Amino acid sequence: MLHDLKAVRASSTDISSYLLEQEQKSMLRFLTCGSVDDGKSTLIGRLLYDTKLIFEDQLAALERDSRKHGTNGSDIDFALLVDGLEAEREQGITIDVAYRFFATPKRKFIVADTPGHEQYTRNMATGASTADLAIVLVDARKGILPQTRRHSFIASLLGIRHILLAVNKIDLVDYDQTVFESIARDFLSFAGSLGFATVVPIPVSARYGENVITLSENMPWYAGPTMIEHLETVPVDTDVLHKPFRLPVQYVNRPNLDFRGFAGTIAAGRVAVGDEVVAAKSGRSSRVKRIVTANGDIPSAREGQAVTVVLEDEIEVSRGNILVAPDARPQVADQFAANLVWFDEHPLMPGRSYILRTETDQAHARVTELKHRVNINNFAHEAAKSLELNEVGVCNISVQSPVAFDNFADNRQTGAFVLIDRVTNATVGAGMILHPLRRAANIHWQALDVNKGARAELKHQKPAVLWFTGLSGSGKSTIANLLERKLHAVGRHTYILDGDNVRHGLNRDLGFTEEDRVENIRRVGEVARLMVDAGLIVLVSFISPFRAERQMARELLGEGEFVEIFVDTPFEECARRDPKGLYERALKGEIRNFTGVDSPYEAPENADVHLETAGRSAEELADLLEGWLHERGYI
Template sequence: MDPRFDASTDTIDEYLARHEGKQLLRFLTCGSVDDGKSTLIGRLLHDTKGIYEDQLAAVEGDSRKYGTQGGHADLALLVDGLRSEREQGITIDVAYRYFSTEKRKFIVADTPGHEQYTRNMATGASNCDVAVLLVDARHGVSVQTRRHCVITSLLGIPKIIVAINKMDLVDWNRDTYEAIKADFESFSSHLTSREQHFVPMSALEGDLVVESSPKAPWYEGPSFLELIESIEIGAAAQETPFRMPVNLVIRPDLDYRGFGGRIESGIIRPGDRVKVMPAGTESTVSRISTFDGDLEIAGAPRSVALVLEDEIDASRGDVIVAADKPSIVSDRITADLVWMHEDRLTPGREFILRHGTRVTPCRVRRIVERLDVDTLERSPVDGLELNEIGRVEIETDFPLAFDPYEEIRGTGSLVLVDRIGNWTMAAGMVRGRTEDNRWTATPMSGEGRNGEPDPVSPAEREARYGQRPATVLLTGLAGSGKTSLAALLERALFDLGRVAIRLDGSTMRRGLNRDLGFSAADRSENLRRSMETAKLVNDEGLLCIAAFVAPLAATREKAAELVGDDRFLVVHCAAPLEHCRKNDSTGLYAEAEAKGLQNIPGVDFDYEPPESADLTLPTHQIDPEESVNRILDLLRSKGFLR
């Protein structure tokens, strides 16, 4: 209960009704050691009557033992709760305090200023709307001030208040205030642009903390409390695309099936089209349920249960998103990490990754660079030490549905956990999908194995074989008829006196690609190796028939670049999933359902149909011979067959 609650004038119901509609602001205080962070929070609690009489009496007693303010109450002790903090006069752990005014409710995180406690500071900043960065007026912008400025910027805190404290110790000199303000603005101009406010104050004496002060007649702005009461927050989360990680499936009876979770961004209404990621299955919201009844609209950060019109598969770890603005899906991501453990991070190390409600094994494939928060310089390294910040590439066992952290924090943040001890090892901000640089090799065509002129020219090969080399990629879901069609096409070309080599995803995985799995990264590598083979086949003047699922459009585009756009044809075997399930001779879909197999295109892994295929074959409607004839006609029309 609020210490200001007066039972003689308020009933509990009246008090709750008055405070229920207040907006909640989360902010943290950060800055260098002894800049007055805990004192500021203590002053706010004291001057807004946010503490009880017995708490104040206890602080006055502790002040005589641990205090640093002579005979006065040391208000910092209201926040510094650890014995070691009181004895040393510093903040070590993150302390959370709640207080309210007539205009707003506040949760404040008091974070430590020492460099060795940077991980604690990053933890406190993770859910805040505003960062309050304290600067000692005597010392100005310090190394730790810059460090905390950089971290709050990396963590995407959209607004920052620079509180220039201890102005009483410089006699409220305006030139000192203006010099610190200019110095900070110069440094922060190199970071991501965000809203900045400056306020001079004395947290110890209370000047410009809650009310204005005659000691600074030259300052015409609001006091610190007036600033945090009026600063705008909250609109951005509801203006972004809808995202809701599924926390649980609610099925109390046969007539109800809802997907429960907290809305991380955007708004949702009955009738809105949504997708369940990473599978990409689409449906329409029929109801928005809560404990208090159905809603016509819901937005972040409310917890709800969504009922969908279609019986589609969704479970904990999936993300329900706006159908017209889906999230990114990948099992290879690039992220900025704040390393939080004494053990050094090295490439190849494996962790458990927590992203929203998704939990998946992962490994750090590469450490790209380390950020020097003092100079803002980035340099290549082979490891990260405690409290260091670096950019890494991570590969996960299961694909993640994510957004860049700067766009949506809720689906752009992650935590790395030790697989054995369950310790939190790092906090991360996702920056995007990792680009696969293995595709960037320059194709060699028309040259010998050592870069010398080929002893047999392309024209001679064309004259001998009666064909121009080309790769025909047959892409489609498992069971769409790719493999059978590839075999029939090879036979037809042979009967025409042409020479073709057939590559199949299954046979490649039994040999050259037997070390690969079925993640997005491994699927990409499977196709890359196969297309390198296809390129060599084409360089010898032969036709190549490649039957691969190749579910991602970006990977198919890279395959075309590798082989050569002028000799690469995409044929889409466009059979629907229901037909593929019925005609699946390998038993893949049945096994996936029985054993819970993951990363099955069309089921729990997105298949992106080609938007501009050279030929689309409805293999569920036409017979294989007709499909072969259409491909042969395509090859003739493109000039690959004479």
């Protein structure tokens, strides 16, 4: 019995010692990237296998799956250790980001296996966002490919400082030293301008484990480190601990009336009880009263820890704000320049409203200017009006309300953001903030004595925008004109903004590309807002084909001030009417970007007024609208 007790104590001591040893090891986060079929998943599987981190049942399952899904004949397919989705196994590709943990006697690792396919570049950017090092794989038979350049460039944008260039499948070129050195030269020639601290080329065969854990006897000409030796010794960035304190507030923790704390994960620096901190947006300061964790109070905390900070004073702090060091505050601005990686199949539209999300904040935002696009092949700056899928550019962004941020080069967490499509809620882009734009710092709202309410009262009406949308030839302008005559006859103050008329003046510089259509509606929305402020009833007759822009116009106005009127006329009827001869020319290919023919029309899903024109005259529809406005107190 005594012997058993001693054994238990010894075992407990061994476990405690092991856990302490693991806790004291440094951590390296890295990802694998490159073009498709370069062997990224196979390499990670080989690392896990050779570091003895696969249990016997996992190995048996791997052997079984290799026979079913494997691509290496009777050999084990190590990629299946990482490719867990059935679709990945069936197609032999990586689709999603897979994270794996492993350790050696010298260091702990978290590795992200990212897809090589171009359409999954967004997933690669996700994996790169927290990595210290990138393993860029290149198939020795193919050399440097466009996706190799794209992933390397995105890695540099996302702050990765170390590159391990793994020239894989070297066995398939007979371990040729000349092939390896040629690929290494090609990579270094274009990566030299990307600002990496280190670039280490290593020839490997992931399938056979050569130069992965142990040096290969088939490459006596290679005298460098193995991959694991380099991963164990590459410097880990610990600068984040010495950077100014940043705690992005995830939520306000208020379980009862006696407790109010600000919860989040520390993004940089350290904080201790008694330290002064500042709410970034308001500039109000206080001192730290308590630091609360799931395991109780602690005297201090550091980067990476999830904590709840209780302050001595009742200052206003909400989700989206950042608690910061008082002597090193972040930027707070509503305009900034940023690098932007575009993820969506629908191109970026300067002027279109998106949702911008930072670490904990969000606001409506527009790309006000696309300064240039980056050519992935030679990194040249090219003029562009939009960004296509997987393209990278530099742009200026305006947000509806100020956000707190650091420049991305100073802090990768508080300097990054994503753009969300407001209609589909899809993530369409990832951005890295370069610097704030100060040019609007001297512009402020001027207080005026006569306001919208006073102007509307003088006119005895409720100001509003009546937004007529529909295909060309649907009858929008005809109905709007008839309605204005009726309103004018009863003494209402109105104005019509018609699509064709506005293009003779305010928007004469715009064409009919999707980008110009977005800017067309943005300008008209702003003018309509000013007219509503003047107390007018504004009738806007525009095709306005995109839901996002109609929603943007709605959000410029107050509650009930925007009335979306869908003039619903079938395409065939519009083409039959063809009042301007445009359908005939568009169907012959003489006019490009014509709505309903080769440019989409996104019909309203929940219009305030749905006018189905079939079997009804324009006069009837105008009468119907007049009654609708009267019933709801607009006139």
